[in-house]
Amino acid sequence: MGFFNGLYKILRGPVRLFWRVKAEGLENVPEGGCLLAANHTSFADPIVISSVSPRKIRFMAKAELFRVPVLGRLIKGFGAFPVNRGGADVKSIKTTVSLIGSGEMVGIFPQGTRRPKVDPRETEIKGGVGMIAYHTKADVIPVMLVTKKRKTSLFRRTRVVFGKVIKYDELGLTGAGRDGYQRAAELIFSRICELETAAGARESGKDETENS
Numbered sequence: 001m002g003f004f005n006g007l008y009k010i011l012r013g014p015v016r017l018f019w020r021v022k023a024e025g026l027e028n029v030p031e032g033g034c035l036l037a038a039n040h041t042s043f044a045d046p047i048v049i050s051s052v053s054p055r056k057i058r059f060m061a062k063a064e065l066f067r068v069p070v071l072g073r074l075i076k077g078f079g080a081f082p083v084n085r086g087g088a089d090v091k092s093i094k095t096t097v098s099l100i101g102s103g104e105m106v107g108i109f110p111q112g113t114r115r116p117k118v119d120p121r122e123t124e125i126k127g128g129v130g131m132i133a134y135h136t137k138a139d140v141i142p143v144m145l146v147t148k149k150r151k152t153s154l155f156r157r158t159r160v161v162f163g164k165v166i167k168y169d170e171l172g173l174t175g176a177g178r179d180g181y182q183r184a185a186e187l188i189f190s191r192i193c194e195l196e197t198a199a200g201a202r203e204s205g206k207d208e209t210e211n212s
Contacts, residue, residue, distance in 0.1 A: 008050075008078045015051040018154055019044065023052035024199070025162035029141060033100035034165070037129050037188050038143035039196075040109035041116045042152040045145060046080065049107065052160050058099050059107035060092060093135055100136045108132065110189045116151035121193050130184030134173045140166040140188055144195035161195045 015021065036057055038049060046059045056079055063082040066072040081099075083092040096106050112126040133140060145152055146159040171184040 011047075012051045015047050019048050019051070019152065020155060020157040021048055021052055021160060022157070023160045023162070025164075026052070026054055028162045028164050029054055029105075030139060030165050031103075033103045033136070033138055034105050035100070035129065035133060035136070035138045035140045036105055036107040036143055037110050037140050037192060038107065039120045039145055039189075039192055040111045040114050041145055041147065041150060042114055044152050045109070045114075046075075046107065047078070048145065048152055048158055049143060049160055050078065053105075055105050057105050057107040060096070060109075093132065096132055097136050100138050105141075106132075106138075110185050110192070117149055120150070120189070120196070125182075125185050125189045127178060127181035127185045129188055130171065130173065130181030131176075133168060133171055133184055133188075134176060134181065137168050139168050140171075142166060142188060142192040142195060144192050144199065146196055146199045159199055161199050163191060163195045166191055 036049075036053075038045065046057070046061070050057050050059075058079045058081060059075075060083045061075055061080040063084050065075060065080075066082050081092065081095055083089050099106050108129050110125050110129045111120070111123050112128070115123040129140070132138075142163040144161045144163070146161055147153070147156055149156070152158050166188060171187060173180055173184050
């Protein structure tokens with residue numbers, strides 16, 4: 001584990017270079033246990049986000065990836081832990097509760113899988129992030145990967161925008177239930193999408209200033 005953690009620290013710089021990563025809103029990253037929720041465009045998203053995060057992120061990753069030679073050991077070394085998709089994974093939920101309880105930041109993709117080259121507002125959102133928020137009572141930091149073609153790719157500029165923390169009390173999770181989890185997940189993802197709109201507005205304003 002120590003070897004792979006060290007390797008990851010070495011790779012952060014090259015990741016930022018080759019994916020042309022720029023971070024915005026790092027001042028919004030909280031201390032203590034919390035959830036990080038982001039849109040999902042490619043397999044590279046976890047390492048791209050982690051390359052600029054001031055804190056280590058323990059991303060939830062589908063269990064199949066841990067069975068891939070080399071890749072499985074690498075993502076485990078980077079702090080990822082497995083989750084079985086297609087149903088409630090009690091073990092991963094318990095792991096998440098434990099990690100957040102010990103002050104760590106856990107990363108999750110509310111879309112459940114990669115949705116490249118499409119408007120994220122038009123994608124299906126899974127209720128899992130709402131369920132996890134309920135069980136951990138954690139605040140959530142929304143993150144948006146902003147790219148020209150809505151896919152994180154090598155040599156294509158990627159802006160990782162960290163938004164303001166969504167407090168647990170804002171999620172309206174007064175009790176356990178699928179409908180409540182889904183509403184909370186959709187609220188979280190709407191905040192993520194707002195970051196893309198705001199980033200686009202800032203970029204347009206910058207272009208107008210440079211052309212004036």
